[in-house]
Amino acid sequence: MAAGVAAWLPFARAAAIGWMPVANLPMPVAPTNKNKHQDEIIILNVSGRRFQTWRNTLDRYPDTLLGSSEKEFFFNEETREYFFDRDPDLFRSILNFYRTGKLHYPRYECISAYDEELAFFGIIPEIISDCCYEEYKDRKRENIERLMDDLEDNKDSKLPNMTFRETMWRAFENPHTSTMALVFYYVTGFFIAISVLTNVVETVPCSYMPNQRDIPCGERYTEAFFCMDTACVMIFTVEYLMRLFAAPSRYRFMRSVMSIIDVVAILPYYIGLVMTNNEDVSGAFVTLRVFRVFRIFKFSRHSQGLRILGYTLKSCASELGFLLFSLTMAIIIFATVMFYAEKGSSSSKFTSIPASFWYTIVTMTTLGYGDMVPKTIAGKIFGSICSLSGVLVIALPVPVIVSNFSRIYHQNQRADKRRAQKVQKAKLARMRISKNGSSSAFLHSKRNGLNQSLELTGSLEEDQHLKKTTSLLESQHHHLLHCLEKTTNHEFVDERLYEQGYLQTALQNFPSQSPSLSSEEGITGTCCSRRTKKNIPPLSATNTHSHTHNLQELSALHIQCGEQHPLNTSRSSLNLMSDESGSLNCKSSGLVTTAIISIPTPPSNNSRANPDAPPPANPDAPPLPNPGTDVVRISAL
Amino acid sequence: MSAPVKRTQWDEDPTLFRKDHGLSKKVLLNCCLVRWIISWASPNKKDSVEDELELSAVRHRPEALELLEAQTRFSRKELQILYRGFKNECPSGVVNEDTFKEIYAQFFPQGDASTYAHFLFNAFDTDHNGSVSFEDFVMGLSILLRGTVQEKLNWAFNLYDINKDGYITKEEMLDIIKSIYDMMGKCTYPILKEETPRQHVEIFFQKMDKNRDGVVTIDEFIDCCQNDENIMRSMQLFENVI
Numbered sequence: 001m002a003a004g005v006a007a008w009l010p011f012a013r014a015a016a017i018g019w020m021p022v023a024n025l026p027m028p029v030a031p032t033n034k035n036k037h038q039d040e041i042i043i044l045n046v047s048g049r050r051f052q053t054w055r056n057t058l059d060r061y062p063d064t065l066l067g068s069s070e071k072e073f074f075f076n077e078e079t080r081e082y083f084f085d086r087d088p089d090l091f092r093s094i095l096n097f098y099r100t101g102k103l104h105y106p107r108y109e110c111i112s113a114y115d116e117e118l119a120f121f122g123i124i125p126e127i128i129s130d131c132c133y134e135e136y137k138d139r140k141r142e143n144i145e146r147l148m149d150d151l152e153d154n155k156d157s158k159l160p161n162m163t164f165r166e167t168m169w170r171a172f173e174n175p176h177t178s179t180m181a182l183v184f185y186y187v188t189g190f191f192i193a194i195s196v197l198t199n200v201v202e203t204v205p206c207s208y209m210p211n212q213r214d215i216p217c218g219e220r221y222t223e224a225f226f227c228m229d230t231a232c233v234m235i236f237t238v239e240y241l242m243r244l245f246a247a248p249s250r251y252r253f254m255r256s257v258m259s260i261i262d263v264v265a266i267l268p269y270y271i272g273l274v275m276t277n278n279e280d281v282s283g284a285f286v287t288l289r290v291f292r293v294f295r296i297f298k299f300s301r302h303s304q305g306l307r308i309l310g311y312t313l314k315s316c317a318s319e320l321g322f323l324l325f326s327l328t329m330a331i332i333i334f335a336t337v338m339f340y341a342e343k344g345s346s347s348s349k350f351t352s353i354p355a356s357f358w359y360t361i362v363t364m365t366t367l368g369y370g371d372m373v374p375k376t377i378a379g380k381i382f383g384s385i386c387s388l389s390g391v392l393v394i395a396l397p398v399p400v401i402v403s404n405f406s407r408i409y410h411q412n413q414r415a416d417k418r419r420a421q422k423v424q425k426a427k428l429a430r431m432r433i434s435k436n437g438s439s440s441a442f443l444h445s446k447r448n449g450l451n452q453s454l455e456l457t458g459s460l461e462e463d464q465h466l467k468k469t470t471s472l473l474e475s476q477h478h479h480l481l482h483c484l485e486k487t488t489n490h491e492f493v494d495e496r497l498y499e500q501g502y503l504q505t506a507l508q509n510f511p512s513q514s515p516s517l518s519s520e521e522g523i524t525g526t527c528c529s530r531r532t533k534k535n536i537p538p539l540s541a542t543n544t545h546s547h548t549h550n551l552q553e554l555s556a557l558h559i560q561c562g563e564q565h566p567l568n569t570s571r572s573s574l575n576l577m578s579d580e581s582g583s584l585n586c587k588s589s590g591l592v593t594t595a596i597i598s599i600p601t602p603p604s605n606n607s608r609a610n611p612d613a614p615p616p617a618n619p620d621a622p623p624l625p626n627p628g629t630d631v632v633r634i635s636a637l
Numbered sequence: 638m639s640a641p642v643k644r645t646q647w648d649e650d651p652t653l654f655r656k657d658h659g660l661s662k663k664v665l666l667n668c669c670l671v672r673w674i675i676s677w678a679s680p681n682k683k684d685s686v687e688d689e690l691e692l693s694a695v696r697h698r699p700e701a702l703e704l705l706e707a708q709t710r711f712s713r714k715e716l717q718i719l720y721r722g723f724k725n726e727c728p729s730g731v732v733n734e735d736t737f738k739e740i741y742a743q744f745f746p747q748g749d750a751s752t753y754a755h756f757l758f759n760a761f762d763t764d765h766n767g768s769v770s771f772e773d774f775v776m777g778l779s780i781l782l783r784g785t786v787q788e789k790l791n792w793a794f795n796l797y798d799i800n801k802d803g804y805i806t807k808e809e810m811l812d813i814i815k816s817i818y819d820m821m822g823k824c825t826y827p828i829l830k831e832e833t834p835r836q837h838v839e840i841f842f843q844k845m846d847k848n849r850d851g852v853v854t855i856d857e858f859i860d861c862c863q864n865d866e867n868i869m870r871s872m873q874l875f876e877n878v879i
Binding site for chain 1: 726741
């Protein structure tokens with residue numbers, strides 16, 4: 001419950017008078033305010049600066065230092081004030097939290113100092129209000145990253161007892177860990193460079209003799225180039241197989257981008273080996289050789305910057321998509337316009353709209369080759385508009401991509417995403433916690449037997465020892481919820497019990513008929529015996545088992561209107577305590593309810609917990625008119 | 638054409654545009670065009686400013702403390718405490734229905750308290766002006782906490798009688814009871830069935846409606862409640878709330 005509305009609790013309780021005339025059950029006793037002294041102003045002296053506030057304000061959050069009795073440790077007898085040797089500036093926001101119910105994070109403060117203050121005063125940072133929460137989380141993340149960067153330099157200490165496979169994998173991933181790894185790293189790098197160079201040089205024309213036409217070197221020194229290619233592919237194959245062997249999860253390794261690049265780099269060679277020198281397929285074979293250029297991507301293992309570029313492009317997918325989309329739109333528009341503008345002129349190169357695409361692209365990117373130029377006046381006007389807009393369209397998304405790149409260069413991209421997911425989850429968790437906090441507090445106190453079905457003439461002794469654990473505010477709120485339960489004749493339960501109860505009632509629809517039938521015969525003996533029989537298993541059975549039995553007993557119990565049965569179990573003693581000759585309907589149901597609710601505790605506790613709940617005297621309980629399955633539900637509370 | 642002037646305020650008075658240009662038709666047309674573009678681009682500027690002024694003007698100051706002390710049964714100190722809490726949650730001095738619903742819903746996290754809060758709001762808003770001021774609030778509380786049993790029952794009757802015609806019909810009662818059950822939420826034991834509110838209404842009418850005419854009048858209501866010990870006892874329940 002937000003403490004800001006604590007002041008409205010008296011109003012909510014007063015408004016509960018509206019339920020009284022419709023309630024059929026008597027209401028529980030209201031918790032009394034034992035220490036009814038007038039609300040006083042307490043003085044908090046924080047390093048010399050005196051803050052003053054009402055005591056009630058601080059009591060709103062009883063699980064913090066200032067709201068609990070922990071502050072008595074800081075009480076100064078001579079000056080009759082509470083002295084804290086902490087930072088007074090930070091204390092301001094902490095005290096404001098009590099006043100307004102919202103915790104704010106001042107932007108000019110250091111994040112770790114703030115965290116320390118919160119920890120000192122027992123306030124969890126998750127309740128920082130939304131206006132300051134993003135800022136707080138950002139600063140905290142930066143701080144943690146800075147600490148982690150310092151730590152990472154001291155990491156990479158060799159763990160003992162690593163298998164050969166693990167050593168290999170670590171060597172592959174972090175080449176600077178051992179000299180062998182470094183050597184391997186440089187060797188593979190060298191061979192990648194050689195391979196790329198070979199591919200390039202292959203196509204350079206080197207003349208054999210001055211008067212012969214130029215043939216590319218590849219065709220002149222076929223064997224040499226073939227040997228070079230083979231050597232490189234050998235090295236790459238060996239490297240790939242070794243990585244595959246060392247990978248902790250082979251399947252995941254095979255799906256990773258780097259391994260796909262490796263495979264694509266070496267596959268053309270093998271395909272070329274397999275294929276014969278058939279004329280038909282040699283064309284396709286030549287195409288395959290293009291893929292050899294992918295070997296250059298293997299450099300990305302060697303260069304951090306290349307990897308980051310890849311990540312940037314991946315992360316800016318939306319901006320790139322927007323750039324592409326807007327460019328396409330502009331190209332189509334301008335190509336159409338240019339085509340129709342130039343249609344009139346003779347010998348125009350703008351033969352069709354797709355033909356105009358080339359002109360538009362060249363103009364918008366300000367290349368301006370000049371192979372296609374407009375000749376009409378309208379064409380020239382639109383051409384100039386085209387080039388101006390090209391500059392704009394391209395200039396807009398590019399800075400975003402650039403800033404992204406620089407950001408990622410300084411941070412780890414993957415860790416960011418993981419942490420972002422955690423923030424989102426934490427935020428949802430916060431909202432859920434605050435929502436469930438008050439309801440679970442009520443259910444929790446019910447389960448511990450603190451909320452007893454005392455009625456208005458109930459005893460006051462139990463009252464006293466329940467005050468120690470809950471604050472007055474909480475107990476008043478719980479009393480309000482208890483009144484609502486009594487008004488509607490239903491109980492609050494948590495999700496788990498609700499689902500259990502839901503299943504049970506679905507199951508009980510048929511079996512509930514039989515006990516009622518047999519009880520209508522009026523043989524109390526049978527009912528007694530059945531009940532006694534059923535009471536023995538719960539003590540030894542599991543919780544859900546006893547739950548089932550309790551429910552069956554419920555459906556059996558309700559029909560005995562106005563009859564008392566001497567039972568020889570714990571529940572029987574409760575019935576006897578009632579001393580009523582009146583109907584047992586709501587009374588007995590009141591008993592069994594508390595038993596049901598305390599199911600999570602072991603069954604032996606039932607007998608102890610139940611005596612605390614004397615059945616509510618209900619002489620005026622209206623007799624339920626129509627028997628049937630509905631009645632089972634209403635009275636079986 | 639005049640030299641372009643840097644315009645910092647786009648919502649100037651449009652009559653300024655008409656003033657004293659005296660230049661060519663083209664200028665006038667351009668100005669109209671510009672004006673039209675401005676008004677199209679920011680259509681609600683004027684309305685929103687006025688709206689904001691209206692909202693800030695709704696600041697209610699309550700009657701003097703002595704007057705309230707005379708009108709209600711609270712002591713000066715109690716009124717001070719009440720007002721501090723009230724003003725803390727509603728700095729403007731009045732509660733409108735949405736704020737009221739929000740505040741009331743905080744006390745019942747498991748269910749939906751909005752319907753009942755709506756009925757409560759209507760019961761507190763005695764002059765039916767759509768907002769509950771501190772006087773309304775304190776008058777209501779005075780009846781509920783310090784009033785005689787007769788007054789409390791009167792208040793409860795007023796709450797149940799949704800259309801304030803002096804009779805509680807079964808439909809009105811069904812609405813009220815349903816809203817109370819709504820506050821329980823979904824996770825109850827036993828499971829809330831469809832017919833439970835209706836049965837509750839039946840029980841209520843059997844108890845209250847003496848002449849079986851299908852409605853409960855104020856006299857039947859008060860009579861019956863005074864004969865019911867439980868209800869009498871529960872009316873005294875919240876006397877020590879403040």
